[in-house]
Amino acid sequence: MGILLYELVGSDERRPFSPHCWKIALALAHTGLSFEGRPTRFTEIAGIENGVTKTVPLIRDGERLIRGSFAIALYLEEAYPDRPTLFGGEGGKAMARFVERWSQLTLHTFIGEAALVDIHGLLGPEDQAYFRESREARFGKPLEDVPADRETRLKDFRAALAPLRTLFRHQPFIGGEGPLFADYIVGGALQWARVASPFPFLAPDDPVAEWFGRCLDLHDGLARRVPAAA
Known part of the structure; x- marks a missing residue:
């Protein structure tokens, strides 16, 4: 058996949605390593692999368990040096760390925030109860109030993508002529939005949307196989 990837799903296990899990699914496909996704719901995470983790992604590679998306990517790079690189050297690792921080912030x-209620709608009843309690504690307000101003904030969000938009005037991917882990970091975030919510985060004619389309087509359309939220 190949590598086992625990990935976050809602009530429909065919629709993994976590941005961090998508980073690793795309990274594994990039390396050409055989892997199997193991659908995992929020309330199931604590019970996987004898409680080794509180979050996913988690991979099992033989006897090795590695958790956390960046740690997994580093592991793949070091354990399989004969496979296509995710970083292209130490500079690529440093660049990817910056991209990850930018993406998170x-x-x-x-x-x-904008997709919060939509994500809640993806979940089964037990996970919905957990999600509502944990997110309302985090935001200090009812779940439904969190995305209330998303239409107003959309213009600023799209403006914040200018570094990517201008980059794609010069090269097709963040990694250059082909994708690297930095592409999967940002692509994973936008795949999260695409799978979880029908809200139009990107304008159709945005160069970022065109780049994201290229990402969806990578690895025999791995990400595109999961339909967008309707």
């Missing part, structure tokens, strides 16, 4: 903050 710029993309995840808005997407996580």
Whole structure:
């Protein structure tokens, strides 16, 4: 058996939605390593692999368990040096760390709030109860109030994508002529938005949307196989 990837799903196990899990699904496909997704719901995470983790992604590679998306990517790079690189060297690792921080602060903050009620709708009853309690404690307000201003904030979110928009005037991927882990970091965030919510985070004619389309087509359309939220 190949690598086992525990990935977050809602009531429909065919629709993994976690941005961090999508980073690793795309990274594994990039390396060409055989892997199997193991659908995992929020309330099931604590019970996997004898409680080794509180979050996913988690992979099992033989006897090795590795948790956390960046740690997993580093592991794949080091354990399989004969496979296509995810970083292209130490500079690529440093670049990817910057991109991850930018993505967390710029993309995840808005997407996580704007899609909050939509994500809740993906979940089964037990997970919905957990999700509502934990997110209302985090935001200090009812779940439904969190995305109330998303239409107003959308213009600023799209403006914040300018670094990507201008980059794609010069090259097709963040990694250059082809994708690297930095592409999967940002692509995973936008796949989270695409799978979880019908809200139009990207304008159709945005160069970022065109780049994301290229990402959806990578690895025989791995990400595109999961339909967008309707």
